[in-house]
Amino acid sequence: MTVSMPSSVDETLRLLSDDPAATILAGGTDAMVEINYEHRRPASVVSLRRVNELATWSIDGGTVRLGATVPYVEIMNSELAAASPGLAQASRTVGSSQIRNTGTVGGNLATGSPAGDTIPVLAALDAIVEIASVRGIREVAVVDLIVGVKRTVLEPDELIVAIRFPVASGPQEFLKIGPRNAMVISVASCALVINQAERSVACALGSVSPAPLRCGDAEEFAAANIDWTSDGIRITDPRTLETFGSMVADAASPIDDHRSTAAYRKHGIAVMARRALTRATTS
Ligand SMILES: Cc1cc2nc3c(=O)[nH]c(=O)nc-3n(C[C@H](O)[C@H](O)[C@H](O)COP(=O)(O)OP(=O)(O)OC[C@H]3O[C@@H](n4cnc5c(N)ncnc54)[C@H](O)[C@@H]3O)c2cc1C
Known part of the structure; x- marks a missing residue:
């Protein structure tokens, strides 16, 4: 198995374009379970661990922009908790502290499980997912991203880069x-x-x-x-x-x-x- 460790989104997109069968690895809390149980046997893995721009978030003009690899613990313990209390509540319920330290919203969305805890919150927030590939960026509403049990509209060479939703204006x-x-x-x-x-x-x-x-x-x-x-x-x-x-x-x-x-x-x-x-x- 080859493991690539890109350090930018552009480099990640080039790797995925050259090898669309590669498995993207964010926190690994879903992907590694599948690999360990041999439900998935990737020949190549692209790790997002060093892509710092995916792990940042901002609040600007009433909109939260959450990088795909911001871990749950950051959503719970930063200003994000006040800006998106529903997402912070959902984050607190995910797995254990080990899972919350490494698991990401991008991974939750890309897995597309009906039981993914961030998904109802993001659907209620009318959140938009920014999806990148070497062809450019496209935006898809969370409710349109997941089309069935663990089925999404993501192409094999596409990367979720961020999720946008409004700052809370009520409970x-x-x-x-x-x-x-x-x-x-x-x-x-x-x-x-x-x-x-x-x-x-x-x-x-x-x-x-x-x-x-x-x-x-x-x-x-x-x-x-x-x-x-x-x-x-x-x-x-x-x-x-x-x-x-x-x-x-x-x-x-x-x-x-x-x-x-x-x-x-x-x-x-x-x-x-x-x-x-x-x-x-x-x-
Ligand atoms: C013990 C345990 C308890 C758990 N408890 C919960 C729970 O309570 N609630 C819950 O919702 N989930 C739970 N999970 C599932 C998991 O932790 C979450 O779904 C988590 O958000 C996955 O994020 P990750 O970064 O670890 O994704 P990864 O495992 O790295 O990736 C998951 C999938 O998404 C793809 N992917 C990851 N990032 C991107 C991206 N940026 N763009 C495109 N594709 C991408 C990967 O290729 C892979 O197919 C649990 C898992 C474990 C092992």
Whole structure:
């Protein structure tokens, strides 16, 4: 196996263009599991470890630009946590501290698992993914990046360079359930993003559909039933919370598998959606 260690995005793109079958290695927390279990036997690997420009982030004019290899621990412990509280909450739930020290959002997106914890948050944020190749840069919405279970629109020679999304303008919540409290792949997850300036609500789900899922009807219902005031947002009729939970669960299309039943997932989604809206409107 050959391992390349480029030090710039341009060099990485040239390597991928010359050898599109090469495996990109970021934190390695998904890729090395596949290699160790021999589900993948790459002849060549392109490591992103020395590509410093991918590991930087910025906040500019109300937009966060997150480099593809910024690790979870940085999202949790920097100014990013205030700019994107939902993503910080999701990052805190990923694996163990070892995984959070090395795992990246770019890797989470490129793996494209329905259980990827950053994906519902980024879908609710209407995040845009910057994808580079020697042909140039293209931009794809997170909801369009992942088209099925571990299937993305990425070409073999393409590299995720960054993810862009708006700075928080209101409460954000991420909740997930699994068989235990830590080191757990989501059985179901729910992200809620409220934009006070636009008076909009976005809700997206994980582990209950092959690709990222937004809950349009429930979002519109919540936005119409929130009491938007200049000093905060409130729900005046408690039945709104129950109805919102049911509508979000209706949007899910879960399956029975080795982790859970579809019925439990639906139930969990209703509880999490209700809880997320409760927290967002009482904080
Ligand atoms: C013990 C353990 C616990 C875990 N717990 C969770 C959890 O709770 N929640 C969760 O969501 N995930 C979890 N994971 C999965 C994994 O940690 C995450 O998906 C992580 O974000 C992957 O990022 P990475 O940088 O390690 O990706 P890598 O393993 O390096 O790469 C993953 C895939 O993406 C490709 N890739 C990586 N970067 C790019 C890029 N910039 N452009 C294009 N393709 C790229 C690689 O070629 C590979 O196919 C866990 C994994 C382990 C081993």
